[in-house]
Amino acid sequence: MNGYQHYQLAEALMTQATHTQRNSLNGMDVPTVSDEQAHRLSAQAQVHATLALAAATADVTRFQRDLYNGNGEPAPQTVARKRSAAVKSASIADDFLGGAA
CATH class of the missing domain: 1.10.287 (Helix Hairpins)
Structure with missing residues (x-):
């Protein structure tokens, strides 16, 4: 139905x-x-x-x-989710590299 x-x-x-x-x-x-x-x-x-x-x-x-x-565009929620994941990944990488130095 x-x-x-x-x-x-x-x-x-x-x-x-x-x-x-x-x-x-x-x-x-x-x-x-x-x-x-x-x-x-x-x-x-x-x-x-x-x-x-x-x-x-x-x-x-x-x-x-x-x-x-x-229209060949990603949905707004997808873009926001990817951006959030990229920021989180960058933050983790900075913490790791900063801690290793």
């Missing part, structure tokens, strides 16, 4: 959990599922909504990476 499908399922489950029907005797809306079923459906909907959010986040990260790769 992709994020959009998780979102659609979450909406469908919540619609099912909160669906009501008009009572012909008193004209009041009455739930079509029991409280226990409504709680179970709501919990399932929450899980699918969370999965939809996670998938959307992953899609954005993948889109950003593909965009930079398509």
Whole structure:
């Protein structure tokens, strides 16, 4: 399932959990599922909504990476990580060479 499908399922489950029907005797809306079923459906909907959010986040990260790769540039996080590693390596080398002298 992709994020959009998780979102659609979450909406469908919540619609099912909160669906009501008009009572012909008193004209009041009455739930079509029991409280226990409504709680179970709501919990399932929450899980699918969370999965939809996670998938959307992953899609954005993948889109950003593909965009930079398509333009022949490294993603900003990669550049920052490499720069940080280079600074750390240089610092370690300076400490080593300074200590050996």
